[in-house]
Amino acid sequence: MFETIAFDADDTLWHNEMIFQDTQELLYQMLKPYTDEEVIHQKLSKIEMSNLRLFGYGITGFTLSMIETALLVSGGQIPQSQIQYIIDCGKQMLEAPIELLPDVRPTLEKLMDSYSLMLISKGDLMHQMNKVESSGLAELFSVIEIVHEKNNHTYKKIVDKHGITPSSFLMVGNSMRSDILPILEIGGSAVYIPYHVTSHVEMTTQSDIPADRFWQLESLKELPQLLSTLHQ
Template identity: 50%
Template sequence: MIEVIAFDADDTLWHSESLYTMTQERFARLLSSYHDSESIHQELYETEKRNLKLFGYGIKGFTLSMIETAIEITDGQICGEDIQTILDYSKEMLQAPVQPLEHVVEMLNQLANSYSLMLISKGDLFDQETKLARSGLARYFQIVEIVSEKLPATYEKVLLKQNLLANQFMMVGNSLRSDILPVLAVGGHAVYIPYHPTWAHEVVEDGVPQSPNYYELENIGQLPDLVKKLSSGR
């Protein structure tokens, strides 16, 4: 019997990746006199991946990766004014409105009275906490976990901390890599809701997971009916 339903935050409850995509386009235009857009995007992505183990996830690490990429692409010739422009991009991202996805509020209202709701998000602690507050959704969650990475061991620690069995736990998210496969690996229920665009780092090439605990929905508004169906044993 499912007792706790956990949600990813970015691109599951509110828009996020579209903000990164827009900023990457602005970044490519800023450096367009040095290189073509495709090469700039690829160089930035490689820099981000390389820096994850140092800076973790989130806008601040993304900003440092943009600055490093700009220095590399311009052979150190980028001017202070352009560095300031990159920092301004970052500040705009950090202060951007947090817009819940369609159906999210209605879905949370339907589930909040019957289940304990949890938020499990990876990234910068301050950024994620402030986004949750600005989203207006904080009141729905009894438990909030901000983690540096989402691995099977991460979810095992959450289950142990909350005194839960894996089959009492459901995770809902838009990333197969972070929200779905690790939860299935520990025996929990996992609901995949695709979001476009998705960051390339979160994409997996292995196809649909083969597990009786795996579910895929078109939108998050379908979640209450799925939970009801599973709870009734049908």
């Protein structure tokens, strides 16, 4: 039924969003003297969304958006030392160790003998490649693609580039907006494995989904059993 299985990286193979959430909490605490947390959250979200077209996804753009938010809510009065603190937080995020989600490596090893495995991640090229290498999973994938955005145009380019028929392509990920809906739009199939925290930039209104090409699981370790059932 499928020849190629592609996996999202952040929050599908390893933890990522919690690092952003923890850093945002530090920002909220630092800016409390200027306004309340909800206002900070709203302004940061708006600035981050606006900056995506300039900085793309990733920690560098997020750090710049935090600095812009701090300057905005403080009326430009925030001390230089606190700007430096935000920069240091961004550096700590970039240096954070990779923590794989449960059962990731055994599941990939079980699948690699029967399928061509691909990793498709979006964000800063250098940081994403560093994470892939640090994860120890690079050797399990026949193809690794780091992209600026995940949409139907991007996925169409990837399948065309590698000579893959969309009907034989399965995407596994935690974001309906980035990992699931675009694949279904080009005729592929998708497995949705929700992560317990979702970034606001990944929020989307769920549209009609073809039931014969979409499945939802609680964890990655359930994937081999699903595939075994589908191939019967």
